[in-house]
Amino acid sequence: MQLTSPGTTVGVVGGGQLGRMLGEAAAPLGIELVVSDPTPAAPASVVAREQVVGAFDDEATIRELGERADYLTFEIELADPDALERVSEETATPVHPHPDTLRIIQDKLVQKRRLREAGVPVPAFRPVDSAADLRDALDELGYPAMLKAREGGYDGRGNIPVERPEDVESAFEAIDGPAMVEEFVDFERELAVMGCLGEGEVETFPVTETVHEAEILRRTVSPPRTSSDVRERASAVALDVLSVMEGRGVYGIELFETTAGEILFNEVAPRPHNSGHWTIEGCYTSQFEQHLRAVTGLPLGTTERRCPTASANILGDVDRRQPARLKGVESVLETKRCALHWYGKREVYHLRKMGHVTLPGETVEDSLETLDDVVEDLTFVSTSTE
Numbered sequence: 001m002q003l004t005s006p007g008t009t010v011g012v013v014g015g016g017q018l019g020r021m022l023g024e025a026a027a028p029l030g031i032e033l034v035v036s037d038p039t040p041a042a043p044a045s046v047v048a049r050e051q052v053v054g055a056f057d058d059e060a061t062i063r064e065l066g067e068r069a070d071y072l073t074f075e076i077e078l079a080d081p082d083a084l085e086r087v088s089e090e091t092a093t094p095v096h097p098h099p100d101t102l103r104i105i106q107d108k109l110v111q112k113r114r115l116r117e118a119g120v121p122v123p124a125f126r127p128v129d130s131a132a133d134l135r136d137a138l139d140e141l142g143y144p145a146m147l148k149a150r151e152g153g154y155d156g157r158g159n160i161p162v163e164r165p166e167d168v169e170s171a172f173e174a175i176d177g178p179a180m181v182e183e184f185v186d187f188e189r190e191l192a193v194m195g196c197l198g199e200g201e202v203e204t205f206p207v208t209e210t211v212h213e214a215e216i217l218r219r220t221v222s223p224p225r226t227s228s229d230v231r232e233r234a235s236a237v238a239l240d241v242l243s244v245m246e247g248r249g250v251y252g253i254e255l256f257e258t259t260a261g262e263i264l265f266n267e268v269a270p271r272p273h274n275s276g277h278w279t280i281e282g283c284y285t286s287q288f289e290q291h292l293r294a295v296t297g298l299p300l301g302t303t304e305r306r307c308p309t310a311s312a313n314i315l316g317d318v319d320r321r322q323p324a325r326l327k328g329v330e331s332v333l334e335t336k337r338c339a340l341h342w343y344g345k346r347e348v349y350h351l352r353k354m355g356h357v358t359l360p361g362e363t364v365e366d367s368l369e370t371l372d373d374v375v376e377d378l379t380f381v382s383t384s385t386e
Contacts, residue, residue, distance in 0.1 A: 006032055008296055009049070011069030011093070013056055013084070014076035015042030017343035017353065018272050018288075021280070022075065023047030025288035031296065034068045036061045043344040059083035066091035073097070073249060073295045075271050077106055078152075096295045097197075097270040098247030105270055109150045109180045115265055118244045120237060122265045123256075124183040131172040134181055138162065141183045147171050150178040159215055185264060187256040191224055192275035193238035194287050195251040198300040203290075204238050205283060205303045207231045210254070210275045216351055219371075220278045220311045221364050226257060233263045241268055250291040252276060274313070274353070281339050281358045282309030307360045310367035312375045314355040316348040318382070324348040328377035332357055335374050348380050 007030035012019050015037030023033045023044055033048040038055050045051040050068070054061025057080035066072055066087040072095040074084070081099035088095040105111050109127050116122050126137035128147070138145055143165070149158030160171045162181070172179065190212060194205040209224030210217055224231065238253045245251055245268070252273020254266040276287035285293075285301030293300055314326070324345055332340045342355040357375060361367035 004030075006049075008032070008071070009034060009069045010292060010295060011065035011072045012036070012044070012048075013062060013065065013072070013074035013079040015039070015044035015048070015051055016075065017043055017345075017355075018075035019044030020047055020343060021277075021286075021288045021341070022272070022292060025286055026292055029289065029292060029298075031292055034065055036065050041346075046344060056080070057083065059087065063087045063091065066093040069093055071096065071295050073271075073291070074102070077102065077269065077271075081106070096248040097245060097251070101246045101270050104244070105268055107150050107178075108148055108267070109178075111268065112180070115241060115244060115268075118240065120240050120244070120265045121263060123185050126181050128172070128179050128181050131169050134162070134172050134179075135165070135168050137181050138165070138168065141181065144184045146182045146184065147175060148180050148182065149175050150180055152177075185256045186259050187264075188259050188261075189224065189226060189257050190266070191226075191230075191234050191255040191257055191263070192220070192273070193234060193253045193255065194273065194276040194279065194290075194303075195238050195242045195245075195253055196290050196294055196300055196303065197242060197245060197248050197251070198294045199248060199297045201300045202239065202242055203300050203303050204235050204242075205276065205279060205287065205290075206305045207234045207238075208275055208278065214351075216313070216315065217274050218313055218315075219368070220275055221368065222278055222282060222305060222309050223364065225364070227261075230257055230261055230263070237263045237265060241265060245270065248294040248297070250276070250287050250294060274356075277341070277356050278309045278311040278358055280341070281337075281360050282306055282311075308362065308364040308367060309358060309360045310364050310371050311356055311358040312371050313353055314342075314357065314375070314378055316350050316352040316354060316380060318348055318350060318380050321347055321349040322380075322382050324354060325381050326354065327379050327381045331374050331377035335359070335370060337361065338370075338374060354380075 015035035056078040081102040209221040211219040252269040
């Protein structure tokens with residue numbers, strides 16, 4: 001590789017917070033970003049060379065990216081794999097991860113079936129096309145269970161717990177589309193592994209504990225508060241998941257640690273992931289730098305953790321959609337080692353991810369205790385209360 005100005009350009013479908021953090025990681029590598037997003041002045045636009053305004057699945061928009069970039073990638077699963085493949089062929093612009101990988105993960109039923117075929121341990125699941133199908137499946141799987149939309153769900157959206165037979169009809173109506181149902185997993189904790197596929201290289205970041213409330217990620221804890229044997233099994237399952245994926249890049253792999261100490265696969269995202277944000281301060285190479293290295297065919301960086309690290313999401317705590325005004329930032333900036341990441345979204349609403357705070361420390365217990373105190377001071381205020 002020879003560095004030139006301007007350097008390599010990566011086109012990213014999606015200009016949200018992940019695109020923004022990709023842009024922050026790109027500059028030191030001499031890489032420039034062009035992003036596409038339907039929202040003008042999207043969060044990533046301030047760190048990208050250009051933004052193309054257009055829908056995530058609009059082929060003309062993707063073609064414009066392909067014509068301006070040396071490589072294509074995406075930070076959101078709503079990208080159209082067929083359009084990506086056609087544009088890649090027409091413009092001779094490589095796309096990573098491969099569109100076939102996007103096809104696998106866009107449908108949760110296809111994803112689970114493909115990984116089960118590869119020997120990855122997964123919870124028992126069934127496709128359901130009607131309330132009657134759901135009732136029959138639950139007669140076999142038992143109550144409670146989790147009903148999931150096969151497409152489009154994220155951050156808990158599209159996931160509905162079915163606690164008892166009386167809930168079947170309303171749960172299926174709420175999904176309003178193709179669905180699958182999974183057995184309830186009695187888990188001890190949730191874990192995540194950021195996997196990396198490079199040019200002939202396969203790496204994983206350290207296993208991380210993820211803490212969710214109401215299906216939304218609230219905290220990450222690395223190393224996780226579990227045994228070394230469990231961590232080794234989680235890493236091994238993550239490598240098995242990566243063996244199914246095609247194309248270079250970073251993959252966010254979500255797992256369950258059961259009460260029996262076993263590992264079950266939950267979901268995979270073919271992109272940087274919220275559960276890997278801690279790597280920006282917590283590792284020598286962040287997940288965002290690693291993704292760019294992988295996509296452009298550069299050698300992967302070390303995935304070594306610098307020190308124990310905890311991270312917390314800053315979530316919208318308002319009742320109505322309004323301009324984003326965060327109060328209490330001083331508590332973060334006054335805390336030693338504490339790092340604030342603000343996503344630059346113009347509006348806040350209930351539970352919207354607006355930023356995150358990371359705190360490396362001597363132990364995760366100390367980091368978590370301090371982090372909780374810091375985040376407690378953060379709140380969104382309306383213009384009428386300022």
